[in-house]
Amino acid sequence: RQFLALPIDKKTTRIARMTTELGEQDEKIKERKNLKQIKSGTVLPKQTSIGHELMKAMRKQGERSGRLSLMEKRAEFSRLDKANKRKEKEVDRLENTLEREELQLEKLLRENEKKSVEAKIFFERKTKSKQKKEAEIKKLTAEIGAPFISRSERIKLQEVMIDYNKYKDLLFELSPPEWQEAQKAKALKVQSDGDPEDKQVKGTEESDEPELFFTDPQQILDLMTDLTEKSLFLIQNTTTVEETAKELRKSLETTKQSRTVALAAFEQQTSSFVPPLAQKDAMWDALGEKVGEVYRHCVDGQITNLNTLEKLAHIENCMALLLQGLDNLPEEKLTMMKMIMDSEQRSRYVSVSRRGSRNLLKDHAKWQWDYSITPRVLCIAGFFSPLQYIVSKRDNKNVCC
Structure with a gap:
């Protein structure tokens, strides 16, 4: 772990480390020998030749290990340089894409701002023209003096008429059947008798003042309370009927199961009775x-x-x-x-x-x-x-x- 944590220039191979250690030991040994020779004043030729050969071999090994370590370091440096170049290219590409996107966003924002400004101007113009037209219409209506109804008011009045007709039909249905039959007979008589002009006049009068069975709103409230009570009673009855239906379904299922069991038993009995019956x-x-x-x-x-x-x-x-x-x-x-x-x-x-x-x-x-x-x-x-x-x-x- 310590070796992996070191930087790349300080990392070496095992052979290089061993050669450096051996070189340091040899240097220490040589220094000791030199000191001894100086003290003694005598130098052995054989020992010096062997030491020189060992030193040469150790130097060669150290050179080889150094060359190998240099080659390895150079390969690592080249690989790292390639990786850095690739990353730099990717960074440049991403920066270019970001710049393009920023430019596109700026263009879109400018276009949106222009469109919003144009829309505001157009809306203001339209509102001003509409206000002018409404003012002119009001002036014309005031000058003419005739009752003039706008389209929105007509739509509102039509909706109100539809609601009133619904209420009228509901009150007619809530009235007793005898009164309903009498009203229908009157309508048939009116259609059969009289001229069309008279019919139109009578129809306008009836539409202005329609006939109703209920004269007091309290009658309608009482009838509504009765209807609510009846509806609640019917709901309770339906719940009870549903419960009884569920019970009946369960009983039917049980009876069906019992019947199936009884039929199976009866079939077994009949199958057991067939041979003795034949014998009998x-x-x-x-x-x-x-x-x-x-x-x-x-x-x-x-x-x-x-x-x-x-x-x-x-x-x-x-x-x-x-x-x-x-x-x-x-x-x-x-x-x-x-x-x-x-x-x-x-x-x-x-x-x-x-x-x-x-x-x-x-x-x-x-x-x-x-x-x-x-x-x-x-x-x-x-x-x-x-x-x-x-x-x-x-x-x-x-x-x-």
Whole structure:
């Protein structure tokens, strides 16, 4: 940092600094040797020759380092000179631009001053001419004596007339509808009757003195207070209606959300119900076919267009008749049938025991119990239901109904 802070003439390279230090040390050594030689009076030729060679080498190195440092300094000086020249050129260019801008500003200011002076003179002339014209117009109007209205006054009067017409229309609208209808009828009568000259005269009279429903300004104030109260009431009603509408919208949104949730749940339920419903439909179809077969075997063998419920009703009627017939049977026939059943059971038991298997005996006995002639006997005896009997006989293909 100290080296960087130094000026350019005092900055040197490391080699130059080392050479200067070595030169100073050599000079000190030579001075000491010279003092010793003077004191001793003897000088060694070898030592002096070596010292001279070292001094020459050190001088050469110092010269080289000095040349290098000079070259570096010259390069730095040339670079700095170029940079200074560039900056001077930029400064000159900026000064020239500033001078030009100052000249342009001065020109603009002079032109503006001239224009302002000219405008002031022109305005003063115009004002003077206008004042003269106004004075002449006033003199002429005073000399003529006729009522003369200027253009600005006409415009003001027209604006006042427009405002008064608005107020008139407002008062006409505030008046009761019956009075409005009467005024309209009068206007129609005036238009239908009379000459155009009379109409013009009447119109001028009406325009001078218009008819009004309100005779006292207090009536208008009272009506305005009533209207303000009504408007406030309507505003309150609108606020309440808006609040209720917001609540209804919220409730509708909630109901829509609940409906969407319910519909999703219902769709899930229906999707879960579809396979069992199909199974139930298949089961009901199979039961309907079985009922039709039972109906054909027991009631009527012809094809009919009856429903399953109607077929079941016919079958129940037939079964009721059969049960009544069974109740009317005598006890002797029942005992005889029981004996026949016992004998058949014994014969089966004997045939199965010969085979040597009781398990087969049970299964075979059950099977023979359902699909042999014994159900007929049991049905008559009361140990077997008539429907099972009919089904067993249908399977056995021996209908006895």
